[in-house]
Each structure stands twice: as C-alpha cells, then as structure tokens.
Amino acid sequence: MVNRRALLSLHRRIGIVSALFVVLLSISGLLLQHISSIGFDNSFISSNTLLRWYGFEIPHVESTYASESAQVSLIEDALFFNGSRLAGSYSSLQGVVDTESGSMLLTIVATDSQMLLLTQAGELIELLDSVHGVPSGIDSLGREVQGQSTGLFLQVFGEVIKADIDALSWTPREGGEQGISWSQEVLPENEKLQQIRESYSASLLSWERIVLDIHSGRVLGSFGVFLVDLMAVLFLFMAITGVWLWSRRRPGS
C-alpha cells in the first residue's frame, strides 16, 4: 500500500527541484524552435573563455602564398585572401599568381584539385574543378615569365600542364619547366598570422550550438547529460505520481 501523504510530500519536493529545469528547458526549447528566425544559427561567439571551455584549439596558419597583389593563407579548411575569408571549404593551398583574362586582372588560387578565379579585390569569379577538366593532384601553380606571355601552368605529379582558364584546356607542356616561375610559399608577419587565427576562431562556435548544448546538458559535459537524464526521469515520476494523486484525491479536498 502506497503511503499517499509521503508520496504527496515527495511529489512537492521534486516539483520544486525540477521547476528550475522546466524553465531552462522550456526557454532553450523555444529558442531552438525559432533559431533561424532569431539568427542564432549564423551568429558566432568569439569569446576565448567559451572556446577554451569547449576545448577548441585555435589552429595555426598552415601555409601562405603571395602574388604581386594578394596574399592567400590556408588555416584548417578556410582560405583567407588578404585577411578576408573566402566562401567555401578547401583542403589545401598550392599557389597564387596574378594573370590577365581578356582585359581583366585576375588572381588565381590553386588547391590540389581546384582553381579559384578571383578579382584583385577578392571576389570569386568562378571556381574551376574536375567538371571543368582541372586535373587533381596539383603540386604547384606557376606563370610563364618570358616575353608578354601570361600563360598559367600547373605541376601535377611531376608533369607540367599548360592551363587555359578561358578555353578550359589542360595540355601537357613539352618544354618542361623552362621559363616558368612557380608560386612560392612565404612567411607573413606574426601580426597578420594572428589576425587570421582570430578571424578564423570567430567562426567556430555558434550560438545555436550553445543553446542546443544547454538544452541537452552537454554544456556541462557528461555530468550535464546525466543531470538532464535524471531530470527527465523525475519529470516522468512527477507526471505519474501527479495523475495517481489526482485520481485518489479525497472528495472536497
């Protein structure tokens, strides 16, 4: 026989304890439900304390190449063009050169399988990849330095390939590397490297992640998950005992 008075007392005590969690879960749940309209899914936190709490280590700049007009750096999966992040994610950086296409001055950035055609202000004109015939396994990007020619060249597994970005033709060169100046890695000043790292770190942790982790308890690690699980069990207990107590209530009470 269940002691009604003891159960009622337990129901009330658990009710007080779980009230705070009900409020927290309701608010975080409401925020998650409308996360896009609030704009939290695209807002990022740059607080070093929170980044450290989450165990994010701000990566170092892996490589930097420079042309006459631009300096491009790779950090994790991001490319920075003169300090500004380019849209998209990239796995490598193999070179940067300036060239002419028609009457336009362009900056070409090569990854191991793509060529990004950019204006000298860093606007993406077009991204060329395998569908445009760009060979994969690019080691270096270079430019012909003889005469008025502005030909572009790629080094792919030791073979030199002439790249025509207008006609989209990629033909092996018979003359080898002669007359080609390959894009070289450079070492930027520490201040610029730090700026890139800070800029990159500001895109690692979104508000959506924080709200989601508050809702699931993960913000406190495995202890937080255990706590939310415990609260869920208590909510179940409250629901069951609440219905039971209501069904056994005394008439007129």
Next chain:
Amino acid sequence: MKAGKSKRYFFQSLLAICFMAIVLPVSLASNDHIEPADFLAQVFSGELPDSATVWLSGEKKEIAANILGHKPDFLRARYWGNSERSAWILDEIGKTEPITIGVVVANQRIEDVQVLAFRESRGWEIKHDFFTRQFKGASMVGEQQLSSNIDGISGATLSVRAMTNVSRLVLFLSATLNS
C-alpha cells in the same frame, strides 16, 4: 493460446515498425552524390558540348541577388549547351553548407533538376524524385518566379528554398542567352 499468438504478432509488428523507423531514414539520408561529369554526360548523352559563361554584372547581378536573397557568391556562371538547351551546375548554401544543384533548361522550361552533392545534415529529402519532379516543365513568370507551385517539405525549408532559388536563377540566366 490465441491470446499468446496475438501478443506475439503484436510484438513482431512493433519490432518491424521500430526497425523501419530506424533503417528507413538512414537509408534515405545516405550521402550518395552524383559526379558533375556524370550529370553532364547523362544530359547530353555522352556528347558534351562546349561550355560558355554568363557574367553577373550590372542589372544581372542585382536581379540575381533578388532571386537568391543575397549577393551571389560568384561573378560568372558556366553552362554547357546553347540558348535552346543548356545545363548549369551551381552551388547554393542551404543552411550552412553548399548544395550542388544541376539544372537543365530546354526552350525556357526546366527539363530536369538534380541534387549533385548535399552536405547539410538536414533537408536531404530535396534530392528525391518526389520533390524534384515538381520543377519539371516550370518556366519563369512575373518577377523571376516559377510558373509551378513548389510544395515545401517540413524540416527542409532552407534546402527547398535553395533549390527553388537556383532554378529561378538558371531560368533567368538562360533567358539572357537569347539577348
């Protein structure tokens, strides 16, 4: 005896439903993608025509920004084919990741739309035929709107929007090939 049998059937049905609930979404959400080269080969039956580009400058850039709801991420779009029938491959962000979408336009009507690569964690339903077939035959009306009504998918709002906007942009750009 009878009660035991029906109980067994009940639990078997319950197990089957649980299995379907777990396996079906996983199999539908599988990360398969279509190589752009395979898409083009399929569209042109293996005889790939030359490609050409359309620059997004001046008024075209403004209209493209209106269609997409943001400044386009590229300054020129490439197509294969001609003004009568052309295939386009464009990337558009769904929520945070780009979705690669292939669109074929013939005589200013959408002939086919396919998701070539889907990188988002949600909204993958847009790559299935039950959704993409809504675009077939659609043309451009009014201010770069689709002539067909596209039914949304609950939970895939942003992906649906990305595909609809890319289709509108391709119809607009292919219309400029005649001028």
